[in-house]
Amino acid sequence: MAQRLLICLMAAMAAMAAMAAMAAVHARASEPAAEPSKNPQEFLQQAPRPSTITAPFKLVSIGDLLYSYPMAHRDDAELQRVIRLIQSGDVTIGNREGATLDSTSHAAGYGDGLLWSESDLAADEKAMGVDMVSLANNHAMDWGDVGLRDTIRLHHTAGIVTAGGGESLAEARQPGILGTPKGRVALISTASSFKANARANDALEMTAARAGISTLRTRVIHLVNEQQLAEVRKLATELASPLKPAPAPEATEITFEDEIYRLSRSTGLSYEMELYDHAALLKSIRDARLQADLVVFTIHAHQSPTGDDDDTPEPPDFLVRLFHDAVDAGADVIMGGGPHSLRGIEIYKGRPILYGLGAFFINGDVEMTQESALRVFPDASGHAPPPDPPQRSVRKGGNPPSWYDGVVAVTEFEGGEAKRVLLYPLDLGNTYDRKRRGIPHLAAAADAQRILKNLEKDSAQFGTRIVAKDSVGIIDIPRVR
Numbered sequence: 227m228a229q230r231l232l233i234c235l236m237a238a239m240a241a242m243a244a245m246a247a248m249a250a251v252h253a254r255a256s257e258p259a260a261e262p263s264k265n266p267q268e269f270l271q272q273a274p275r276p277s278t279i280t281a282p283f284k285l286v287s288i289g290d291l292l293y294s295y296p297m298a299h300r301d302d303a304e305l306q307r308v309i310r311l312i313q314s315g316d317v318t319i320g321n322r323e324g325a326t327l328d329s330t331s332h333a334a335g336y337g338d339g340l341l342w343s344e345s346d347l348a349a350d351e352k353a354m355g356v357d358m359v360s361l362a363n364n365h366a367m368d369w370g371d372v373g374l375r376d377t378i379r380l381h382h383t384a385g386i387v388t389a390g391g392g393e394s395l396a397e398a399r400q401p402g403i404l405g406t407p408k409g410r411v412a413l414i415s416t417a418s419s420f421k422a423n424a425r426a427n428d429a430l431e432m433t434a435a436r437a438g439i440s441t442l443r444t445r446v447i448h449l450v451n452e453q454q455l456a457e458v459r460k461l462a463t464e465l466a467s468p469l470k471p472a473p474a475p476e477a478t479e480i481t482f483e484d485e486i487y488r489l490s491r492s493t494g495l496s497y498e499m500e501l502y503d504h505a506a507l508l509k510s511i512r513d514a515r516l517q518a519d520l521v522v523f524t525i526h527a528h529q530s531p532t533g534d535d536d537d538t539p540e541p542p543d544f545l546v547r548l549f550h551d552a553v554d555a556g557a558d559v560i561m562g563g564g565p566h567s568l569r570g571i572e573i574y575k576g577r578p579i580l581y582g583l584g585a586f587f588i589n590g591d592v593e594m595t596q597e598s599a600l601r602v603f604p605d606a607s608g609h610a611p612p613p614d615p616p617q618r619s620v621r622k623g624g625n626p627p628s629w630y631d632g633v634v635a636v637t638e639f640e641g642g643e644a645k646r647v648l649l650y651p652l653d654l655g656n657t658y659d660r661k662r663r664g665i666p667h668l669a670a671a672a673d674a675q676r677i678l679k680n681l682e683k684d685s686a687q688f689g690t691r692i693v694a695k696d697s698v699g700i701i702d703i704p705r706v707r
Contacts, residue, residue: 264501266551269508274556276642279520280408283639286315287561289583289632291351291359292323294343294591297665298353304667311634311650311668313355317404317411319522320586321563322351322359322388325366325373326380333369333376337421340368340593345376348384358404360415362390362439363526363564367424371437390415390524394435395426399506401514401521409519414510414557416440416503418544419528419564442507443500444529444544449490455480458487494531497544504548508555515556520639523549523557528564536565537626539684541581553577558644559637567628568681571635571647572688576706578647579688584632588625588654589664618658630656631677632666633699643706649692649699651677671697 263269298309312318324341326348327333351359359381367374374391381388389402401412417424417439426438450458459473462482466472473480478489488496507523514521527545530538541562549560553574560579562569569582605611619625632652638645651669655662669677674697681699682692692699 262502263505263509266501266504266508268505269512270551270554274512274515274554277520277558277639278409278642279411279558279639281640281642283408283520284315284317285411285520285522285559285637285639286312286318286355287559287580287583287635287637288312288318288320288356288586289563290323290363290566290585291320291356291587292341292585293587293589293664294324294341294347296344296346296350297587297589298350300665302665305665307668308634308652308666309354315355315636316406316408317357318355319358319360319413319524319561320351320356321363321415321524321526321561321583322361322377322381323363323365324590325369326377327369327373328376328380331369331372331376333372335368335593335595336370336423337368337595338598339365340595341365341590342369342373342593343590345380348377348380348386351381352384352386356386358387358389358402358411358413358522360390360413360524360526360561360563361388362398362415362417362420362441362524364417364419364421364424364528366391366417366439367421374437374439387413389413390417391437391439392426393437395428395438395440398426398438398440399510401510401517403514403518410517412514412518412521413524414507414514414521415524415526416442416507417526417564418442418444419526440507442503442525442527442548444497445486445500447496447498448485448487449492449494449496450487451493452489454493455487455489458482495529495533495542497529497542499544499548504551507548508551511552511555511557519642520559521557522559522561523552524561524563526564527562530565537567537628538565539567539569539582539680540687541569545581549579549581550574553579558639567626568631568633568677568684570681570684570686570688571649571690571692571701572685573690573701573703574688576644576703578635578637578644578701578703580635581684583635585629585654585664586632586634586652586666587664588629589660625656627656630654630664631669631673631680633677633681644703646703647699647701649678649681649701651697651699669697674698 387402392398427436463472572579634650651674653669
């Protein structure tokens with residue numbers, strides 16, 4: 227009897243312990259997750275660990291890989307010269323624009339202008355010498371999560387490290403890490419230009435995680451003078467309602483039709499970064515600094531000070547702040563992209579900031595959804611306008627000539643510090659000949675000099691000097707003391 231009582235007592239105690247454990251688990255599960263930081267300065271208060279990459283080391287930076295069919299073994303002697311150049315470094319990084327689709331996929335298209343490439347394009351990039359790619363851009367989710375998963379899987383199978391996309395926001399923000407004989411290279415990638423629902427999400431209460439890309443949300447501010455603000459105030463007052471009351475007579479910032487207008491001495495556009503995203507990106511860089519010997523940060527940003535896209539050499543204000551913060555958080559090289567035209571170069575605290583690398587290839591196939599293709603508004607007569615002439619370029623009216631100026635940037639490191647940047651100008655073939663258009667060749671001497679002069683002009687605001695020697699631009703980087 228005593229033994230039975232002992233067994234019953236032990237069973238009761240075990241049941242109570244199990245119930246207590248379950249209650250504790252339930253209590254922990256019901257607790258809200260720790261809120262991420264919304265203070266970017268939190269990750270800038272202490273100097274980061276310095277680069278420890280073994281010298282000598284060459285990082286090759288290229289622009290958008292915007293092409294659809296294999297090119298690595300193309301019978302094109304001038305293209306092969308470029309391929310040998312990007313194979314000459316220790317690591318080559320570019321931006322994979324658009325999805326790489328598996329032939330077995332059934333991916334649905336989203337939005338306008340769907341970029342795609344054949345399933346063997348990842349292996350083709352690897353054959354050309356590409357080691358790491360950013361996946362965060364405005365075409366990353368053209369084919370939904372199916373296309374993103376295909377792109378990640380096919381690149382990993384080919385041996386290319388990816389960054390900027392994943393099954394959740396946390397995964398998309400994680401650095402891609404590449405091991406080399408000279409050290410580990412980390413790549414953090416994001417996009418401030420992206421399509422609706424492209425942003426990855428983490429799970430939150432009843433909402434599951436969502437695959438997508440790492441994004442930096444921005445808010446546009448229209449900078450206006452007193453007369454312009456008075457006109458906005460007048461219109462906002464006339465159209466005021468209980469839900470959208472009239473602005474105060476003395477207001478220097480007015481929100482009208484979801485647009486923000488702010489009084490300023492200079493006119494144009496300014497951008498404010500969303501604090502959670504800004505802080506999270508700096509945290510990713512800071513974390514990568516602890517995992518790797520060299521850290522590279524990339525962003526795909528079509529924003530400009532004027533609102534005009536793809537042909538604006540001056541970067542928007544938020545990029546300057548973000549790139550400086552990225553260096554202060556631990557990035558060694560910054561690669562900007564988005565516009566297909568080149569932007570200037572800054573050396574900040576001994577680290578090269580490439581504000582815009584333009585395109586490396588611009589030879590991609592574009593598909594359309596029905597909702598985009600079958601969309602015609604009536605003309606002034608109320609009837610359908612006459613059909614457009616066949617287009618032989620990416621956009622109506624033809625592409626800007628600047629889209630076909632490119633560059634390969636080779637950053638040389640010694641003793642863990644960047645010592646110089648070599649700039650190799652590219653001619654991407656501004657012609658309607660499909661066999662040549664959008665394919666990189668090393669620029670002829672006259673074009674190379676023109677491209678380098680334009681780059682130096684666009685870099686002057688940052689105090690950067692580019693010396694041209696034998697059609698190659700050279701930026702010597704002074705030692706940081």
